[in-house]
Amino acid sequence: MTHHDHGHEEHSGDALVEAARGSLTEAGEQWTGMRQAVFEELARHEIPASAYDIADNLSRSRGKRVAPNSVYRILDLFVRSNLANRIESANAYLVNTHPGCRHDCIFLICDDCGKATHLDDERVTGALRAAGHDAGFADVRPVVELRGLCDNCAA
Template sequence: MARHAHHEHSGADLAAEAEAALTRAGEQWTAMRASVFAALAAQARPVSAYDIAEEVGNQRGKRVAANSIYRILDLFVRTNLANRIESANAFIANTHPGCRHDCIYLICDDCGAATHLDDDRLTGALRDAGSKAGFADVRPVVELRGLCRSCAG
């Protein structure tokens, strides 16, 4: 399997890298965006915009509208700070926001855990197939569903 080399960040290092990546993209790192990213990064599983809205609202002591969270999450996806898990309509923090490549997610149908996998040969082949079919700016979204090792055990 061809692996893409990158450094996985966590904790304060992940937040600092996310801020730097967003700033490099020409966007501002606001207090609200920082709160949304912190809530997202604190989760081990993909979470919905509604879950994040509730968490951020609890932290701020006032209700936060889910549509505001969706706008921020869409920005995070566009700027590589988060990935959208399409099959679950949920989001997960990208632990290597400064590194742009395609990810494959293995998603457990039982516990909801999402495991990130890199295989540049597979995603490269999907990009090539899309290009040959006349599509530009192809971004593979690959999700495999099944049971994780713990749930299958």
């Protein structure tokens, strides 16, 4: 996954799981075994993963059925807590590699391979925030999705 530098500390592997655990517990939530399993499974995916993908993979690895509904509830908590981002157009989720950081996201999603790249462009998101405020909205947080073909698929 490609990220553009924007002053946030990026995490991966065990450090990512620790950062997520710290962020969630600081928010007053419990870091349960199931939440950790869902987070680790989501973090393994290079492309956005659906709750069903995660439930299926966890069911296989744990040897017992994990219900997609319980995965959805955990993913919703992760999105509210900034541990994950929801990619609306794919009905799927992507781990936030700097857990707990609130920032505006622009996602580029390949229609062919499904790879999602995230970038920050303050000119775009700043203009969207200003438009939201002008329309009477407070605490506006843009989430923008652009679909197209990545360099590999376009080649």
